[in-house]
Amino acid sequence: MLRKNSIFIKMLILMLSGITIISFVLIVASSNIAERILLNQVVRNASANMNIAKDELLRYNDQVVNAMLQINSSHEFKDYITKPANTTLEQINLAITLGRYIDVYKEYLSPEKSHIIVSGLPGEGGRHYSSNALKWDKIPQDIVSTYMTTDGNIPNRISYHSSPDLFAETVPYDNYIFATKPLVDSSTGLMYGYAAVVMDEQNIKQKYNAYIAKGIHISLISSDGTILSSSDKDSISKRDTEQLSLATQAASQQDGVWTESEDKETYISYHLPEFNAYLLEEINQRAAFAPLYSLSAEIFKVVSVVLVVSLVFVYFLSRRITHPLNKLVKTMKTSKGDNLIFHPLEENGSYETNILAKTYNRLIKEIDQYTERLVHEEQERRKADLNALQMQINPHFLYNTLSSIKYLSKMHHTDQVDQTIDSLISLLQSTLGSTEDMVTVETEIESLKHYVFINRIRYGEQIGVHYEIAEDCRQLLVPKLIIQPFVENAFFHAYPGNVSGNIHIFIHQFEENLIIEIMDDGVGMKNSEDQVNEKRRHHLSGIGISNVHGRIQLLFGPPYGVHIQSEEGYGTAVKITLPVHPK
Structure with missing residues (x-):
């Protein structure tokens, strides 16, 4: 028995209406296009003849x-x-x-x-x-x-x-x-x-x-x-x-x-x-175009005949499509959550889709609750890991920094001692003192400059660090300590021995994304994955490169993250893609 709001009736009406409208539009459009093309050609020929x-x-x-x-x-x-x-x-x-x-x-x-x-x-x-x-x-x-x-x-x-x-x-x-x-x-x-x-x-x-x-x-x-x-x-x-x-x-x-x-x-x-x-x-x-108008009338007659034939075909096609659906409806009436559909359905459609929607929504509700629990637990675990990592200060970094301060004191470089202590204090405050996960680009760069200053005191000024920050990016928010691990990696791996070089940091907006690029002209490596799996023993904190990629995807989703390109003998380029997040 057919119900007046069944999917078969709606599909039949929709397809018949669509075919009728499309046929009419095609006739009118083809006639107008042909008339316009013919007129343009006639005008071109007439203009030439008039000349x-x-x-x-x-x-x-x-x-x-x-x-x-x-x-x-x-x-x-x-x-x-x-x-x-x-x-x-x-x-x-x-x-x-x-x-x-x-x-x-x-x-x-x-x-x-x-x-x-x-x-x-x-x-x-x-x-x-x-x-x-x-x-x-x-x-x-x-x-x-x-x-x-x-x-x-x-x-x-x-x-x-x-x-x-x-x-x-x-x-x-x-x-x-x-x-x-x-x-x-x-x-x-x-x-x-x-x-x-x-x-x-x-x-x-x-x-x-x-x-x-x-x-x-x-x-x-x-x-x-x-x-x-x-x-x-x-x-x-x-x-x-x-x-x-x-x-x-x-x-x-x-x-x-x-x-x-x-x-x-x-x-x-x-x-x-x-x-x-x-x-x-x-x-x-x-x-002048009487033959064209006459042809359009003939085309209309032919399309009308084709339309009648199409209506019969659409009727039987619709019945064939909805028959399995009716059987599926009967099956889902007794289902308890075995059948899964990707998206929830609204319960205001036709008779068949209402039955599908009610059964599906019951199943999806159970799945959503389970998924929400898993997502919440994963987020909490990630946050706990991040908090723990932020609290892990590498003792070797701290020891070497204090040794550098002691050496500067003995050499009576009072100004450099003050600057180094100030940079260390600011670096520890940004790493340990703040519980915020997001900071502005300007704050992130200031912390990075303190870290770079300490490293240049320890290892000399043969490695230059250059910043190119777009003005419209300075107040955008980024995850904390997102750039420092890659700069650390460049300091310790890109320039072995006393090799000099330059590290460039570019931050700009492209379309709807915030792009951060860290490039060095160091020794590079055969496989950029080596850098992702690099150990954290040289880092100021436990926040390593692979952790940065995981944090970004956890916060913003799969389209965002870290992409590394490197070639041995030419250097390494790191590209971090983030969404634009105003303060």
């Missing part, structure tokens, strides 16, 4: 600029549109002269798929010239006033314009754009006419047409919002300030790319100062 289109447009602009400059510098054009002709012969001569000039410089006066208009100022009786053979005698009369005049002035520059009807009756193009420039006399600086180049918009479109695809739209927008050219034919010559705003926003971004995440729109825009316009590409992700 190509921009270069093509600039090359075409060069043709227009060359034609304008050629016309402006030509005396033939100036004479034709401004010089009075009183007779028919004079008029014919002007036309012939201009025709010869045009034949010579035709290459510079004929931008691709366009025709030129050169005219005197309207209302001043000047002539005009048009290369449009179909309607050479008709030109608009309001080009200067409507398109070239800005705030009452006519700037001396090339400007691009678009109009749906200005040349509607005189050009063979469905859509067109035209560039204008005032003709200015170089000597007087006065305007005597204007030149215009009327271009087939389809030719402009050809520069970027190869890069248009579903969901990708490209436009050339003037600085006043007029659409000069566009892949959307219906928008040409119309003013669209919203498109202009998008173009300026995108052009101001890094690499000219701006993505509107909510609308799934990406814009690539470059400012073309020569056209005083923006080349804008719009990528509609919903349209």
Whole structure:
């Protein structure tokens, strides 16, 4: 009989929920990742294509600029549109002269798929010239006033314009754009006419047409919002300030790319100062990535089928897993402590786990009580051993120290006698007088300095001891007499005879540990374990090297302790690792 809070029901619900959630997350994540990767690739390709289109447009602009400059510098054009002709012969001569000039410089006066208009100022009786053979005698009369005049002035520059009807009756193009420039006399600086180049918009479109695809739209927008050219034919010559705003926003971004995440729109825009316009590409992700979204829907269908199959599989798998557990529950109901589990269980789980928890907790309680007794007895034994060891002063050390004091007295070295006695008193106080097991690093180092001073009085100053203590470590707590045994060992074993050398002591913090390092440049040894098992007969107290390692692990656990490295002929390095223990 299944209980509603049984582990089988909970496992079944958990696994089914997990599979469902994971499947949904994987579908969404894979779709988003694929869309992001595809978008990045599309943007890279589109940016490269836009740069190509921009270069093509600039090359075409060069043709227009060359034609304008050629016309402006030509005396033939100036004479034709401004010089009075009183007779028919004079008029014919002007036309012939201009025709010869045009034949010579035709290459510079004929931008691709366009025709030129050169005219005197309207209302001043000047002539005009048009290369449009179909309607050479008709030109608009309001080009200067409507398109070239800005705030009452006519700037001396090339400007691009678009109009749906200005040349509607005189050009063979469905859509067109035209560039204008005032003709200015170089000597007087006065305007005597204007030149215009009327271009087939389809030719402009050809520069970027190869890069248009579903969901990708490209436009050339003037600085006043007029659409000069566009892949959307219906928008040409119309003013669209919203498109202009998008173009300026995108052009101001890094690499000219701006993505509107909510609308799934990406814009690539470059400012073309020569056209005083923006080349804008719009990528509609919903349209451009329609196959990807369609594929995601298919994947969802497949995953749904797999999910249904998984649900059936999970059901039978859960039954198979919980069946042995049910049998174990029946067995543990009658157990009295034979079965052991590492950690206690909470008694607020499912039906099966409650039974397991109650039985296990009864067993673990008995084990905990027994373990606590063992640990307490071990700790008490260790403390007793430590107290006994601390009280054991090596008589040879004391005898040799007193002999040194006696010798110094005879030699009338009063200052050294005082210092040696003070150091001995301080050393005995720290060893015997204090019952605290933990002292600060600063106190430990002070006691060590007294010990080193006494040894240097006894054996000479050929062995130097150097201290490198980090300031942030001085007030941290360490077990008492943790460094002195290793310094003793270096004094008595690292430098046999009268060999000189140096002992370095480094104390610093690394991550969350306190690191104490004692290094000497003595004779070293073949096996560093020799130092751990070294006898205590030379020590000030009975606290030896192996005892230090045992104390550390008893106080702080197995991750901490003493590590010794030594190589014969090179010296010995001792590393003591402790937890950071503030005062």
